[in-house]
Amino acid sequence: MQGDVAGERSASAPARDLQPPAPVGKSDFTVPVSEDDLRRVDAQYEQEARQLQANVDRRLRDRQLVQALAQHGFRGLEYDHFVEELVRYGVSVLRAWMHSGCIFGFVADRGFGLSPHELELEELASDSDLREDLAMMTVARALPPFRQRALVEGRWTYEGGASITTYFMGACLYVFPNEFRRHRASSERQRRLLLRQQAIYEDPVDPFSTADEVVSRQYVLAKLRAIKDERTQAAVALTLDGYTQEEIKELLDATSTRAIEGSLYRWRIKEQRRGGEQVG
Known part of the structure; x- marks a missing residue:
């Protein structure tokens, strides 16, 4: 260090110069804390504790579920029901992320810079069918590798800190960029096709x-x-x-x-x- 942060003094300054100029009076430590302040602090800690406990409980249930599904090789009616619920959840979340546009920030954090145009963001926000199509295709393509890696190979674990649904949404974020690029390329082909069609009809x-x-x-x-x-x-x-x-x-x-x-x-x-x- 070149000096202390507050006074820019050398580290070799006498120790007495760094001490409080006068003894701290007892009254400085006896400022009362209001009951409202204590209640707010207690409420915050209680809320955080409940959230942590809810996450632990969810991951415990997920571990029991995965263990039960593993007994049948991740196949059968129970697994089909699990996938059905996972698909419903995944599509709902992806649609919401696309509607708000925040999905592009999530994929950028994972190294996928899609750099959506303002018109593309408007299209996603206004076109429910497009959000549905992209969400369904993303979920459909994410499911096979998720089953293999997270479940069969056991990469999802209780100790990892994420619920099974959170883990699945992470898998979807690695698939979405390719689906969006396909949509972008398709839109460009359609635009060019329309230009050709208009040229034909406007001859x-x-x-x-x-x-x-x-x-x-x-x-x-x-x-x-x-x-x-x-x-x-x-x-x-x-x-x-x-x-x-x-x-x-x-x-x-x-x-x-x-x-x-x-x-x-x-x-x-x-x-x-x-x-x-x-x-x-």
Whole structure:
């Protein structure tokens, strides 16, 4: 040290210079502590103690559960019920994290710098279906390695300090970045596809075209522009161009043809409710 912090004096200063200038009076130690202060301190300690005990109790229950599941090789009805509850919990938590945007801070702490754009954050906050899709895919991909490492290999332990659900959410945070990157790449492909589709539908009208063809093209273009969801917009445009749902699934990087069917079905229902004529 170059000197004491308070006075910047040398460490070789006489010891008497570092002592209090005068004896401390008894009255300095007899300032009363109010009962309200004591109650607040006691309440804080009690709350912390309850939280610690609740964590211990939860981990004890988790250890008993894992031991019971291990007797059947982490298979069977009990394990299926365990997975069902874990999936429900994981999806709920991931949806909340995506809605608030805090999930990007959690994955950044683990070395995954996704650097979401403001528009991506707005999309996650406003699009419940997107949050559901990303959460379901993340949980589905996290489950197999979680089962193998945490349960079969016994990497989760009571002594580790985390509950089994907390441990699982940690596993999900290592999977989410890849799922979000897939969504980001898919969105970019859809954006480029829409640009191509718009170029097709917005080509200059052939002066020899009939009036009906012109009206039809303008009508279809108006319908496409009215669709706010880009994935649905692309699916409708491709359907009108004669692509099969299997081909659309590949082009849009959708999870299944049922997802494409669902998008088209919801769009048709909305059109019917608006009193519009169905297209395609």
